[in-house]
Amino acid sequence: MYDSGKIIPGLIVFVLFITIPIWYNRGSAGAPPKIELPKDAKTCVLPAAEIRAKHMQLLNVWRDEVLRDGQRANIEIEGKQYPKSLMLTCMKCHTSKKQFCDPCHTYAAVKPYCWECHLAPVE
Numbered sequence: 393m394y395d396s397g398k399i400i401p402g403l404i405v406f407v408l409f410i411t412i413p414i415w416y417n418r419g420s421a422g423a424p425p426k427i428e429l430p431k432d433a434k435t436c437v438l439p440a441a442e443i444r445a446k447h448m449q450l451l452n453v454w455r456d457e458v459l460r461d462g463q464r465a466n467i468e469i470e471g472k473q474y475p476k477s478l479m480l481t482c483m484k485c486h487t488s489k490k491q492f493c494d495p496c497h498t499y500a501a502v503k504p505y506c507w508e509c510h511l512a513p514v515e
């Protein structure tokens with residue numbers, strides 16, 4: 393009555409089919425994101441580990457200083473002056489939002505709303 397020669401391969405195909413999302417996500421969500429680092433600068437506004445962990449807070453501090461207290465005083469990196477600005481500072485070195493900010497944020501599943509108002513660099 394039962395044709396195990398057909399049922400077993402059928403079951404294997406079925407199990408593989410319903411677990412496709414698991415196999416698929418291993419590849420896309422598991423791999424750490426590739427980001428493009430600036431080529432003509434060696435240092436960020438903070439050491440790498442710190443900026444990685446704290447850039448959200450730093451941006452908020454800058455925004456508050458500029459907007460509430462009117463402090464635009466420049467910061468100096470490698471002898472160059474930069475204002476406290478998302479567009480004029482961060483994005484001057486990190487010229488590609490798509491190759492730098494986005495891959496990491498997609499990976500971390502965060503979606504900063506900043507770009508609703510601030511312009512991303514033209515690519």
Ligand code: HEC
Nearest residue numbers: 429430433434435436437440443444447469481482485486
């Ligand atoms: C003068 C150029 C310059 C400016 C301005 C700058 N960065 Fe960077 N940033 C770099 C460089 C170079 C690195 C890589 C540093 C390293 O690997 O030691 C980096 C690293 C980073 C990293 C860590 C990336 C990683 O490897 O995980 C983040 C996040 C980051 N920057 C965000 C920002 C933000 C946000 C701003 C603005 C507040 C900013 N950067 C301003 C040059 C800059």
Ligand code: HEC
Nearest residue numbers: 427444447448451482486492493496497500502503504506
């Ligand atoms: C090395 C990975 C990495 C890179 C590169 C990176 N970010 Fe982030 N960013 C994160 C992570 C992770 C979070 C979420 C942190 C948390 O929730 O504590 C975050 C959160 C933020 C937030 C706060 C968003 C929120 O909704 O809380 C802002 C703003 C932000 N990033 C701006 C930037 C900008 C601008 C760049 C590009 C210049 C950038 N980030 C590049 C990893 C990165």
Ligand code: HEC
Nearest residue numbers: 451452454455458476477478479480504505506508509510
């Ligand atoms: C509703 C619109 C809006 C949104 C959303 C917004 N901003 Fe702003 N932001 C502004 C305006 C307007 C200014 C004032 C520009 C100026 O005076 O230079 C400003 C100024 C700033 C400044 C200081 C000046 C400069 O040129 O960068 C920083 C830093 C900043 N915002 C960061 C952020 C970050 C980070 C986010 C996302 C977490 C964000 N903003 C989301 C409207 C917005």
